[in-house]
Amino acid sequence: MRLSTRTRYGLRALMELACNYEKKPLPLKTIAQRQGVSVKYLERVIVILKNAGIVKSSRGSLGGYMLAKPPDQIKIIDCFRPLEGPVVLVDCVYDEGSCSRFADCMVKGLWKQVNDVIEDVLKSKTLQDLVENTKREGILDYRI
Amino acid sequence: MRLSTRTRYGLRALMELACNYEKKPLPLKTIAQRQGVSVKYLERVIVILKNAGIVKSSRGSLGGYMLAKPPDQIKIIDCFRPLEGPVVLVDCVYDEGSCSRFADCMVKGLWKQVNDVIEDVLKSKTLQDLVENTKREGILDYRI
């Protein structure tokens, strides 16, 4: 029930990239320092987001990472799924055949409902939304 | 992000006990057969619920398990937490000091919101609610 550090670090890194949108590529070293994480581990996280088409990279000196699309066009759920895996509290939510007890299970409706509310939140927000919420709360003072 | 079998089996077992409320104690063997689970494993699950005060037991021949309270007085969240652990997607939801990046984290609001909607669902329902939903859907034909 706890999010993996993969997902936590990944989303935080995406927020950095969102704030940096349309500027120079942001190297992992910078992100890693700001977030207090090792570059090596962040590499393993960001490659997931790259394969998912959410970020793109440029190699070599002055290289780094950028968002592949404007932050208001990137939904949280599309970042979440590659990092944490699909939102599936129980398999039967998407595949009735996955559980032999599906027919007479009295709990499946509950799990489905919980699953749905999680997805609703993750679908309803973009990276841009999170940036704006944060600005409204007066964070981000270390960035200009 | 996936529920443990502990939680899934545990809740299903509780549904059996809810349907059996104020009848004779229900032995694990019966539940295990209905659910297609080993008695041995179910023992490990039910002891968690017993320690949490949700079920009580009677030993010996004709013994078994019963709900400790009427099913309409048992909230799902009180069953969920001992089985799956507290609903805490990220520690900072309950303990700001748990993350050194709390002050400038742009994602914490999102995690808090997801956490809240999960808890809301689990708090809003009792075992009795699930039984009634199920009856309304015409399941439970094997029980009378």
Added chain:
DNA sequence: ATTATTCCTACCTTTATAGTAGGATATACT
């Protein structure tokens, strides 16, 4: 060339999950 970066592969450690095994203890019924 040198430096800074991404990219790739392999390895390691720790923790949690999902069990199984064997037997001790308690209770009802005959």
Added chain:
DNA sequence: AGTATATCCTACTATAAAGGTAGGAATAAT
């Protein structure tokens, strides 16, 4: 008293996932 049926208790095992680390190759700007 004895047997069958339960819960209860302790210990063990196997597998997978999480959370990294290490070393170096490939690429690009200066």
